[in-house]
Amino acid sequence: MxxxxxxxxxxxxxxxxxxxxxxxxxxxYVDPDGKHLRLNAHGVIKTxxxxxxxxxxxxxxxxxxxxxxxxxxxxxxxxxxxGNSFTHMTFETGExxxxxxxxxxxVAAGHFIxxxxxxxxxxxxxxxxxxx
Numbered sequence: 001m002x003x004x005x006x007x008x009x010x011x012x013x014x015x016x017x018x019x020x021x022x023x024x025x026x027x028x029y030v031d032p033d034g035k036h037l038r039l040n041a042h043g044v045i046k047t048x049x050x051x052x053x054x055x056x057x058x059x060x061x062x063x064x065x066x067x068x069x070x071x072x073x074x075x076x077x078x079x080x081x082x083g084n085s086f087t088h089m090t091f092e093t094g095e096x097x098x099x100x101x102x103x104x105x106x107v108a109a110g111h112f113i114x115x116x117x118x119x120x121x122x123x124x125x126x127x128x129x130x131x132x
Contacts, residue, residue, distance in 0.1 A: 006045050014097055018047035037061040039087060051095035059087030070114045077115045085110035089126060105129040
């Protein structure tokens, strides 16, 4: 994770709007059968109100022909569908405004956006698990 943005939906509280800073770590390894990638990513978000939030996520990605083409540099510009990449996220911060993020259970579905000649983008839709 070397760049990117984080922005919550309009009705979410606390509103979160920031970008990744510094050099994150994004560990990816392939299962022995080659059918899944395992993710373990770490980064720091700096919000527009100058708070810092540490993000860690782990997850599983299905290795599809489309993803193989993207990662192998053989793809034309493409966007993969949601449904083949899922993560669990945790947050840590010393900022009281964002402390509630530490107590949630967070899951995300991701997909890949690839434009030939540009870095691959991974986009996640993140949800908080709740009960009623």
